[in-house]
Amino acid sequence: MRLSWLLSLPAVLTVASAIAIEKRDADFLSVRTKMHKDMSGRGGDPKDKYFRKSLSLSQGAGIYESVFHPHYDGRFADHQLGYRERKQALSNLIQTYLATMADIGVETWLMHGTLLGWWWNRKILPWDSDSDVQVSESSMHYLASYYNMTVFHYKTPRIPEGRDYMMEINPHYTNREQSDKMNVIDARWVDTTSGLFIDITTARYNFTHPSGEGMLSCKDGHEYRDTYIYPLRETFFEGTPAKIPFAYKEVLEAEYKQKALTQTSFEGHHFDEDKLEWIPVNKKGIVEAKKKADESRKQEEQKQKEKLSQDKKVEEQKNQEQQALGKPETKAPVAQQPNAHQADSSKPDGPQVAKQPTKSDQQPPSAQHDADAQKVKEEEMRIANLKANEEERKVKESAAREEEKRKEEGKTNGSKR
Ligand SMILES: *[C@@H]1O[C@H](CO)[C@@H](O)[C@H](O)[C@H]1NC(C)=O
Ligand SMILES: *[C@@H]1O[C@H](CO)[C@@H](O)[C@H](O)[C@H]1NC(C)=O
Ligand SMILES: *[C@@H]1O[C@H](CO)[C@@H](O)[C@H](O)[C@H]1NC(C)=O
Numbered sequence: 001m002r003l004s005w006l007l008s009l010p011a012v013l014t015v016a017s018a019i020a021i022e023k024r025d026a027d028f029l030s031v032r033t034k035m036h037k038d039m040s041g042r043g044g045d046p047k048d049k050y051f052r053k054s055l056s057l058s059q060g061a062g063i064y065e066s067v068f069h070p071h072y073d074g075r076f077a078d079h080q081l082g083y084r085e086r087k088q089a090l091s092n093l094i095q096t097y098l099a100t101m102a103d104i105g106v107e108t109w110l111m112h113g114t115l116l117g118w119w120w121n122r123k124i125l126p127w128d129s130d131s132d133v134q135v136s137e138s139s140m141h142y143l144a145s146y147y148n149m150t151v152f153h154y155k156t157p158r159i160p161e162g163r164d165y166m167m168e169i170n171p172h173y174t175n176r177e178q179s180d181k182m183n184v185i186d187a188r189w190v191d192t193t194s195g196l197f198i199d200i201t202t203a204r205y206n207f208t209h210p211s212g213e214g215m216l217s218c219k220d221g222h223e224y225r226d227t228y229i230y231p232l233r234e235t236f237f238e239g240t241p242a243k244i245p246f247a248y249k250e251v252l253e254a255e256y257k258q259k260a261l262t263q264t265s266f267e268g269h270h271f272d273e274d275k276l277e278w279i280p281v282n283k284k285g286i287v288e289a290k291k292k293a294d295e296s297r298k299q300e301e302q303k304q305k306e307k308l309s310q311d312k313k314v315e316e317q318k319n320q321e322q323q324a325l326g327k328p329e330t331k332a333p334v335a336q337q338p339n340a341h342q343a344d345s346s347k348p349d350g351p352q353v354a355k356q357p358t359k360s361d362q363q364p365p366s367a368q369h370d371a372d373a374q375k376v377k378e379e380e381m382r383i384a385n386l387k388a389n390e391e392e393r394k395v396k397e398s399a400a401r402e403e404e405k406r407k408e409e410g411k412t413n414g415s416k417r
Contacts, residue, residue, distance in 0.1 A: 048182055048183075049183065050170040050172055050182075051170060051183070051188070070301070071196065072194070072195040072196060072197075073196075073197055074195070075195070076190065076191070076193065077196070079375065081376075083126070083380045084379075087126055089191060089194045089196050090128070090129070091123075091124060091238045092154075092156065092163070093197070093198055094131050094238050096152065096154050096165050096189075097131075097198050098237065098238075098241065098242050100152055100189075102241060104146075104147065106142060107135065107232070107243070108133050108134065108139065108243065109134055109135075109229070109232050109242075109243040109244055109245060110131075110133055110237060110243070111133060111222075111245075111251075112132040112255065113125055113128050113132060114133065114237075115132075115244060115251070116252055117237075118237050118242070118244060118248075119252060120278065121271075121276040121277060121278070122236055122237050123237070123277075126269060127266075127268070127269065130197065132198070132201070133198055134200070134203045134218065135187075135200055135201075136203060137176075137204045140186055143169055144169040144173055144187075147167045148169040150166070150167050151164045151192070152166075152167070163191065163192070163193050164192040164193070165192065166189070166190045167187065168190060170183050170185060170187060176204050178218075178219050178221060180219060181219075181308065183219065184201065184219040184220040185201060186201055187200040188200060201218045202218065203229065204218070205217075222255075224251065228245055228246060228251055229247075230246060232244065232245065232246065233245070249261070264399075264406065265281070266278075267292065268281055268290075268292075269281060270399065271402070273402045279395060280384050281392070281395060282384060
């Protein structure tokens with residue numbers, strides 16, 4: 001069966017044609033385009049984890065992270081993109097996602113780092129390598145019922161040959177429990193050329209939340225009072241109509257602290273108030289930013305790993321105790337989110353954000369990884385060099401002026417809207 005949609009998009013994207021080919025239940029051989037990437041030879045993540053890392057086809061379906069970077073889908077990617085290429089690919093990714101969801105009537109909104117990018121200049125933060133969005137539970141049911149494995153083909157002026165984007169739904173989306181830690185991501189929108197993807201998580205009403213009615217919980221541990229999310233606000237992101245949470249500022253502050261909303265120097269970039277752009281400070285800055293991002297990613301992954309094994313230990317211990325007491329085994333304990341707990345008691349009406357790393361463990365570096373890293377570095381150096389002279393002067397000039405201006409604005413409204 002073939003379905004066609006004609007999508008109307010803003011000028012930025014100008015889709016010449018968009019055809020959705022239904023590939024429901026497509027087997028992975030038919031969508032996999034880069035077959036030579038199983039370089040891991042390692043077991044990978046547990047079998048129950050749908051969005052797992054192992055690359056062997058024999059291990060069955062699942063959304064695979066590549067061995068070289070958890071933000072690339074290993075079925076489609078064999079290398080990391082350079083700074084500018086990645087920015088472009090991520091922009092196309094979110095544009096096509098937002099346009100498609102609007103077209104098929106799925107309510108979705110920007111979250112996490114993507115929302116922070118919106119706050120600054122309605123664009124993806126240039127140091128980000130993924131995007132985050134949320135959907136309601138009914139939207140997720142709808143997507144799972146009609147669009148799993150559907151491939152949408154988009155042609156743009158930048159990509160005249162067209163590109164396929166695929167919607168893939170984690171079959172564990174029906175498990176609403178936060179204890180299902182291996183499947184915290186409910187779906188992905190995947191660029192089948194670059195392997196980059198958008199993580200889609202469901203915000204579900206939590207009927208047993210200690211804070212009472214109206215609490216939304218995501219499997220990744222984030223929790224929000226619904227009045228902070230709904231009614232969604234209409235806006236633009238990367239030039240495409242988009243939606244954001246109603247209390248976007250409070251949501252951002254709870255997740256990233258106030259400083260992230262005002263600090264104009266971050267991750268080796270400086271925010272240019274005139275251009276409304278994050279500019280790499282210099283080539284040193286950009287390399288350092290990458291290093292820092294890589295390091296924090298590794299730490300995050302390590303933490304997640306430790307947490308998983310700790311949870312397992314606790315579970316085993318509990319079971320042993322119970323067996324010793326002769327009681328029947330109960331369900332696995334639901335691990336408490338310490339942050340969520342704190343937020344609960346101190347700020348009962350707050351957006352209730354709890355952070356929890358969601359990425360799985362990092363593979364040790366390989367020769368391929370090193371070569372990729374070198375390529376990325378070279379590309380970044382080249383771009384940074386081109387920009388450095390021009391930008392550095394401007395950045396320095398405007399830095400002091402900007403900081404003053406921002407402080408002043410912060411006093412009055414602090415908002416960039
Ligand atoms: C989506 O399709 C893939 C491939 O057929 C399958 O493994 C997965 O379970 C499906 N997801 C849902 C929610 O049915
Ligand atoms: C509801 O909230 C509690 C407290 O945060 C959490 O432990 C539980 O897993 C949540 N339930 C669902 C279905 O999200
Ligand atoms: C609020 O901030 C915006 C943009 O930063 C600025 O243009 C506006 O004048 C500020 N509003 C007030 C009341 O100061």
